[in-house]
Amino acid sequence: MKLVAMITEPSNIACFLTALGESTNVPGRSPSRGPPYWKSTVLRRKALGDAP
Numbered sequence: 001m002k003l004v005a006m007i008t009e010p011s012n013i014a015c016f017l018t019a020l021g022e023s024t025n026v027p028g029r030s031p032s033r034g035p036p037y038w039k040s041t042v043l044r045r046k047a048l049g050d051a052p
Helices: 010-020 041-048
Strands: none
């Protein structure tokens, strides 16, 4: 790996990324994951507060 450029201005960074063919957009957030799943019904009831 070698240092190609030291760029600090946002407009220059966008131009540099565009010239390299890279996206200048910020990626979106991934969806949140669901609650954990326990195979043990005892642990599941304790964690989720379900009545037996």
